Amino acid sequence: MTTLNEYLVQKKAAVEARAAKAEDNTEVIVHRAKVRAAGRSGVREIRIRDFQIISDSPDDFAGYNLGPSSPELQLGVLGSCLTHITLIQASIRGVSLETLEVEVTGELHPLAGKPGYEEIPVYPHNIAYTVTLGSTETDETIQALREAVERVCPIYNLLVNPQTIQGQFVKKS
Known part of the structure; x- marks a missing residue:
């Protein structure tokens, strides 16, 4: 194992x-995240560096439960x-x-x-x-x-x- x-x-x-x-x-590192709400769905597309993370709401909160x-x-x-x-x-x-x-x-x-x-x-x-x-x-x-x-x-x-x-x-x- x-x-x-x-x-x-x-x-x-x-x-x-x-x-x-x-x-x-000793330069300060600036981290950055950019979030865009997608049309029609309101899904939040989070972009960090070369990565995308999806955030959404559950069905009972006008979401599609596509992400946390x-x-x-x-x-x-x-x-x-x-x-x-x-x-x-x-x-x-x-x-x-x-x-x-x-x-x-x-x-x-x-x-x-x-x-x-x-x-x-x-x-x-x-x-x-x-x-x-x-x-x-x-x-x-x-x-x-x-x-x-x-x-x-x-x-x-x-x-x-x-x-x-x-x-x-x-x-x-």
Whole structure:
């Protein structure tokens, strides 16, 4: 059976090479995502680099159920980031991992923000994650891994720390 341990060797080499390269180039990396609503369907076509991701609503919300909703994607993004950072931190620390799985849950109330329900958040809340590891490491090692992951995971920290977002609406003629 192939475990993640073979991959962690590759991950560690890549992390070290990237860190060495970053010392020579401290330029801020700007990430970009562009989203377009498709005519007739309202499906959101998300473009990131050379990739396209489809986001849609369920049938009962005027969608065609062609992809996950934005709140579902956000939970998936958190899970993906926690997974990736766990792999990085395990590789750096020499933590043995045979398997890794992350599940993220969050609540979204259908009446949130409506009259009489103003106190219910309009965003996903009560977010929780569970990382399930196949590992022979000690509980102390796993706890140290968790602390390291939570300290440096970009999306986890984006969600737990207040953010300022600048925005504008531009009308096209």
